[in-house]
Amino acid sequence: MSKSLLLLPILFLAGACTKKNEITTDGTIVTTIGMIADVTREIAGDKQEVINLIGESIDPHTHKPLKSEVDRIQKAGLVLYNGLLLEGKMGTLLNSRKEKGNPVVAVAEGLKDVELIGDGNHPDPHLWMDISLWSKVAEKIGAELKSYDSDNSDHYAQRLAEYRKKLSDLHTHALMVFPTIPAEQRVLVTAHDAFSYLGRAYGIEVRGIQGISTESEAGTKDINDLVDYLVEKEIPAIFIESSLSDKSVKAVIEGAAQKGHPVRIGGELFSDAMGKLGTYEGTYIGMMDHNITTIVNGLGGTAPKNGFQGKLND
Numbered sequence: 001m002s003k004s005l006l007l008l009p010i011l012f013l014a015g016a017c018t019k020k021n022e023i024t025t026d027g028t029i030v031t032t033i034g035m036i037a038d039v040t041r042e043i044a045g046d047k048q049e050v051i052n053l054i055g056e057s058i059d060p061h062t063h064k065p066l067k068s069e070v071d072r073i074q075k076a077g078l079v080l081y082n083g084l085l086l087e088g089k090m091g092t093l094l095n096s097r098k099e100k101g102n103p104v105v106a107v108a109e110g111l112k113d114v115e116l117i118g119d120g121n122h123p124d125p126h127l128w129m130d131i132s133l134w135s136k137v138a139e140k141i142g143a144e145l146k147s148y149d150s151d152n153s154d155h156y157a158q159r160l161a162e163y164r165k166k167l168s169d170l171h172t173h174a175l176m177v178f179p180t181i182p183a184e185q186r187v188l189v190t191a192h193d194a195f196s197y198l199g200r201a202y203g204i205e206v207r208g209i210q211g212i213s214t215e216s217e218a219g220t221k222d223i224n225d226l227v228d229y230l231v232e233k234e235i236p237a238i239f240i241e242s243s244l245s246d247k248s249v250k251a252v253i254e255g256a257a258q259k260g261h262p263v264r265i266g267g268e269l270f271s272d273a274m275g276k277l278g279t280y281e282g283t284y285i286g287m288m289d290h291n292i293t294t295i296v297n298g299l300g301g302t303a304p305k306n307g308f309q310g311k312l313n314d
Contacts, residue, residue, distance in 0.1 A: 237266030266298025
């Protein structure tokens with residue numbers, strides 16, 4: 001057998017390895033939701049390319065991954081996702097990649113000194129609604145970036161510290177304005193139960209027409225029970241969400257009206273998705289500033305109309 005023929009298997013294996021590496025990593029960082037993408041970009045600065053999959057007005061609970069999104073996940077150098085069952089149908093793919101040893105990290109899982117709402121079967125994944133908890137998630141994202149790209153560790157550490165200071169300022173603002181809501185009106189009613197962490201952090205009762213996930217629609221009993229609650233407590237407003245249909249909210253408003261209690265829409269909130277990319281509300285801080293301002297003023301409290309940074313409604 002010639003020497004050249006003996007080399008063929010070796011060359012074939014080498015080519016296969018190169019091709020595999022090209023498929024499994026292209027150096028990008030892929031995130032599943034805008035809240036994670038925004039924090040990652042804030043910390044990474046110009047050192048990394050961050051590609052987000054689930055954009056504004058899309059519900060991650062029910063989103064079915066597109067082929068292009070599957071390809072992005074398979075090629076990414078690092079994948080950051082929320083976890084805690086938020087990503088629904090995409091979760092199976094993410095877990096499969098993780099089990100194969102690929103760099104896939106659930107940034108909302110395994111945090112120290114964090115008490116989750118819900119139970120082991122279905123924990124509440126909406127940690128970003130408590131700014132102090134999301135700051136811990138930002139810390140974990142920073143650690144993942146430093147591990148992924150140790151050459152720029154100092155850069156990530158500095159930007160993380162600066163960003164967490166901004167989050168601390170927003171958290172302090174929220175603690176100041178939520179108590180301005182009259183005590184009897186501190187009830188937040190929304191399309192689905194995405195705001196429990198906000199309620200726990202800032203002292204407001206939270207009711208959702210649907211549960212933690214939006215995979216199943218609210219039933220007649222859910223709507224009727226909430227109507228009775230609104231009438232009994234004389235709650236003045238209910239809020240719609242940017243990533244969900246307002247069908248169930250309108251049903252609750254109509255039900256309350258039939259019982260002689262007018263309920264208005266207090267505003268639109270960002271729950272599972274942020275605002276349009278490139279806008280203030282398309283950032284995590286802008287999203288939460290919008291939510292805080294809308295909720296407080298919608299329930300009779302007092303918060304600056306343009307938000308704590310004066311950037312809303314520009």
